[in-house]
Amino acid sequence: MERSLPSLRGDVVIDVQDLRMRYGTKDVLTGVSFTARRGEVVALLGPNGAGKTTTIEILEGFRMRSAGDVSVLGVDPAHGDEAWRARLGVVLQSWRDHVRWRVRELLVYLGRFYAPYSTPGQRRPWDVDELLEVVGLTEHADQKIKSLSGGQRRRLDVAIGIVGRPELVFLDEPTAGFDPHARREFHELIHRLADFESSTILITTHDLAEAERVADRILVLADGSIVADGSVDELARQMATPAEVHWTQDGQRHVHPVPSGDATDFVRDLLANDGGAVSELQVKGASLEDTYMALVRRVESGQPAHSSSRIGQDGVPATVQEVRS
Amino acid sequence: MTDTVVRQAPDARAAAVRAGLARGLIEVRQSLTSPGDLTWYLFFPIVFAVVLTFMRGSTVPGTSFALGAMVLPSIIGMSIAFGGLVGAASTLAVEREDGTLLRAKATPNGMLGYLVGKIVNYALTTLFSLVVLVIPAWTVRHELELDGASWLTLVGIFVLGMVATVPIGTALGSLLTSSAQTGLLLLGSMLLIAPSGIFYPITALPTWLQWVGQAFPFYWLGLGARSAMLPDAMVSAEIGESWRTAEMVAVLGLWAVAGLVLAPILLRRMARRESGSSVAERREKWLTRGM
Numbered sequence: 055m056e057r058s059l060p061s062l063r064g065d066v067v068i069d070v071q072d073l074r075m076r077y078g079t080k081d082v083l084t085g086v087s088f089t090a091r092r093g094e095v096v097a098l099l100g101p102n103g104a105g106k107t108t109t110i111e112i113l114e115g116f117r118m119r120s121a122g123d124v125s126v127l128g129v130d131p132a133h134g135d136e137a138w139r140a141r142l143g144v145v146l147q148s149w150r151d152h153v154r155w156r157v158r159e160l161l162v163y164l165g166r167f168y169a170p171y172s173t174p175g176q177r178r179p180w181d182v183d184e185l186l187e188v189v190g191l192t193e194h195a196d197q198k199i200k201s202l203s204g205g206q207r208r209r210l211d212v213a214i215g216i217v218g219r220p221e222l223v224f225l226d227e228p229t230a231g232f233d234p235h236a237r238r239e240f241h242e243l244i245h246r247l248a249d250f251e252s253s254t255i256l257i258t259t260h261d262l263a264e265a266e267r268v269a270d271r272i273l274v275l276a277d278g279s280i281v282a283d284g285s286v287d288e289l290a291r292q293m294a295t296p297a298e299v300h301w302t303q304d305g306q307r308h309v310h311p312v313p314s315g316d317a318t319d320f321v322r323d324l325l326a327n328d329g330g331a332v333s334e335l336q337v338k339g340a341s342l343e344d345t346y347m348a349l350v351r352r353v354e355s356g357q358p359a360h361s362s363s364r365i366g367q368d369g370v371p372a373t374v375q376e377v378r379s
Numbered sequence: 380m381t382d383t384v385v386r387q388a389p390d391a392r393a394a395a396v397r398a399g400l401a402r403g404l405i406e407v408r409q410s411l412t413s414p415g416d417l418t419w420y421l422f423f424p425i426v427f428a429v430v431l432t433f434m435r436g437s438t439v440p441g442t443s444f445a446l447g448a449m450v451l452p453s454i455i456g457m458s459i460a461f462g463g464l465v466g467a468a469s470t471l472a473v474e475r476e477d478g479t480l481l482r483a484k485a486t487p488n489g490m491l492g493y494l495v496g497k498i499v500n501y502a503l504t505t506l507f508s509l510v511v512l513v514i515p516a517w518t519v520r521h522e523l524e525l526d527g528a529s530w531l532t533l534v535g536i537f538v539l540g541m542v543a544t545v546p547i548g549t550a551l552g553s554l555l556t557s558s559a560q561t562g563l564l565l566l567g568s569m570l571l572i573a574p575s576g577i578f579y580p581i582t583a584l585p586t587w588l589q590w591v592g593q594a595f596p597f598y599w600l601g602l603g604a605r606s607a608m609l610p611d612a613m614v615s616a617e618i619g620e621s622w623r624t625a626e627m628v629a630v631l632g633l634w635a636v637a638g639l640v641l642a643p644i645l646l647r648r649m650a651r652r653e654s655g656s657s658v659a660e661r662r663e664k665w666l667t668r669g670m
Binding site (some may be wrong): 107108110111114116117136137139140142144146147148150151152154155159163164166167168169170171214218226 | 388390391393394395397398401402405406409413474477478479481482484485486487488489492653654655656658659
């Protein structure tokens with residue numbers, strides 16, 4: 055592809071600088087900045103009403119922003135044309151549209167719009183049979199959409215979102231209503247898109263375990279700005295979320311939090327002095343949930359959290375700094 | 380990059396138009412194989428057949444011509460207007476609410492394909508609903524005067540009727556904020572049937588009501604169909620004792636122009652506001668309404 059330039063800058067797929075959104079007198083976004091690179095899976099987390107959907111809709115070109123610079127695949131979404139749209143995939147939460155259509159019929163129909171945007175590097179659209187296989191709907195291909203179960207319908211939504219082989223996929227709460235099995239299959243699909251198709255994926259979710267599982271990088275949006283930006287490990291380190299050491303000694307369960315987040319020293323001491331009595335030793339690292347809750351608590355208690363995420367000159371995002379103070 | 384885009388644009392639009400044609404045919408097939416839709420298509424023709432049967436024995440005032448035979452072409456004209464106007468407006472409102480439009484918007488040139496699909500859909504389903512009017516027509520078959528010219532005129536009326544009503548219907552549909560409001564539109568259209576001279580000659584109405592009727596496409600399409608299907612002597616029951624073909628083309632042409640100007644503006648304005656959250660909001664509303 056023509057975009058695989060050697061510099062990091064050339065690989066930036068989403069670049070948001072100081073994005074602001076105001077509805078009437080209410081500021082929903084007060085300065086959102088972040089970037090996403092090619093092939094990266096970025097999860098956007100945050101409490102309800104934090105502005106996640108607004109942010110995504112601005113990036114999709116479905117909503118006009120109040121201020122700030124936004125570039126998606128090198129184009130300002132406010133002026134994105136149809137050729138730009140052909141490179142995006144939007145996974146919408148379906149409701150009851152196209153209920154009379156058959157699964158394959160709808161995918162073939164939608165795929166036709168992407169064929170003219172095929173390039174030597176990016177063949178469009180996705181072969182429908184292959185796509186059905188990927189999302190696990192092969193045996194439902196000739197079924198009417200209204201007869202699909204909720205989970206099957208969501209998988210169809212994903213298939214519709216990616217039928218044009220997008221370079222960038224937006225997923226707004228994609229696994230709401232999935233059973234654990236469907237959820238796992240969906241996570242594998244995300245990995246496949248990111249690894250084999252080199253698609254960039256921006257996902258919003260309330261499921262922190264899911265974010266931890268699929269995302270290379272976590273963004274936390276609270277109070278209208280990004281209060282954290284980094285990998286799960288980085289966030290845990292920055293927030294100093296304690297790890298926990300669990301063990302059994304003399305028939306009793308023990309739990310000891312290790313505030314530094316690194317349990318190595320504690321465990322070394324423990325084992326050196328126990329006389330062989332410690333068993334069932336477990337070290338549990340901080341989960342994203344712990345870190346996330348600590349972060350959101352901090353923001354809600356009114357401590358300064360905005361402008362904590364700065365994007366360095368080289369396009370590499372800086373991680374949480376201010377929330378520590 | 381820019382070069383490829385410029386080169387791709389016409390291809391992409393052509394592909395969208397072709398996809399839209401396919402969409403229209405798929406949806407027509409879905410409609411004509413759905414028991415619910417078929418019942419709906421057959422319901423009114425059967426009602427009309429009953430109405431015409433009851434009219435047996437009544438004549439057009441001042442003539443010995445059967446009233447039912449005058450009413451049938453009027454119904455044909457009315458059905459064209461209904462199919463184009465109410466059909467276009469209500470599907471648009473429903474498909475906006477259920478997210479169909481948002482899907483079209485998220486697809487490159489998807490709105491173009493959607494609109495082409497809708498035009499094919501309205502045209503063919505309206506045509507089908509005209510064909511089933513053969514049921515009521517059977518009851519007055521001896522009174523009608525059909526020759527090659529009548530069929531040609533009817534085709535012309537159909538095309539003109541579609542052009543005059545689908546765009547304005549689309550514009551109206553863009554203004555509706557929920558599918559429930561299409562009921563209002565339906566009611567409004569039905570009220571307009573009264574002064575449009577469909578079930579009784581318009582000349583029997585007070586003059587001011589005649590002017591109301593003449594402002595809308597229902598009257599003119601009915602008139603056009605009557606001119607095609609009735610013996611020339613029947614012109615005596617019309618305003619000015621004339622079929623007024625030129626005036627018909629002019630009024631319907633005005634509606635077409637108004638629709639073609641307004642529809643893209645209103646449609647674009649409506650589409651611009653569509654997003655995942657607006658569809659989700661309506662879904663919430665719809666669910667809490669407990670339907």
